[in-house]
Amino acid sequence: MITILILIAVIVVALAFEFINGFHDCANAIATVVSTKVLSPKQAVLFGASLEFLGALTGTHVAKTIGSGIVNSDMITLTVIFCALLAAVIWNLFTWWLGLPSSSSHALIGGLLGAAIVKAGINVVHVHTLMDKVIIPMFTSPMLGFCVGFTLMLLIAWVVIVLRETPNTVNKQFRKLQLLSSGLMALSHGSNDAQKTMGIITLALLAGGVLKPDPTGGFEIPLYVIIACAMTMAAGTMNGGWKIIKTMGHKIIKLKPIHGFAAETSAAGLILTASHFGIPLSTTHVISTAIMGVGSTFHAHAVKWRIVGNIVIAWVVTIPACMIISSIIYYLIYKII
Incomplete structure (x- = not known):
């Protein structure tokens, strides 16, 4: 009976995390389209929520990485999962x-690492997977986001110059194109971020004895978990995270539709590629640095580097901070129990 109650609590917190992830990270998908005034905030949120939902249904590679790739799933209990989720939510x-705009992905991973290490020791961590699919991408994805955004913006600018388009014409054309790029961004965010909670819930169902691993020790994500996570993230997106949208869409650089298109297209391409290979990429890192890369093409001072510095600090401390938070929560629960 206690196990069932803990399992229910874990699933509730997991869905709460997914909901918060929706409104916390929805800015990644819709900030540029709002800041360039292609869509109103309400239109952008509805548009983003729809495509976030569809994106969440596109695969489970990332979910499997979260569910069994980072830590030894045999050592994971419902209490560990609960602590990880609670730390990420906090x-x-x-x-x-x-x-x-910090990374929900890294918050969840940090929480899982912290609680798991306190429970079972450092050997519970799959170091190679952690390095290959979390740590290395954590550093390379921002650089790629910046470089791809910078390069694509230069390419677009060159095409505009060759075609001798007027600024008004360019603005009108890219207002339409940005609908496509922002939709692709929302789709890519759903394809990567929603899967992380799918993996956690499936891990909880395995730990609670509701699901059984297959003969190889792996597992499949149940359809009801996929749909529940997709719907919850979409619902969270519809609530919007306007503080973060303001930072992403206005404080880093002043965006026009052409810049929004370049940043979103660059980021979405990288995120969809990562989702295909099961890499739990930080959507926040990629779109933020893509915006920086785009902004750097027309003037280095166009990017407000002080704001960027604050964002980078949040990125760097997310995993260790969540490790500490989840460790403390696990320790307190252990002492209470």
């Missing part, structure tokens, strides 16, 4: 309150 709400 961190997401804290950074949302500050208006900083």
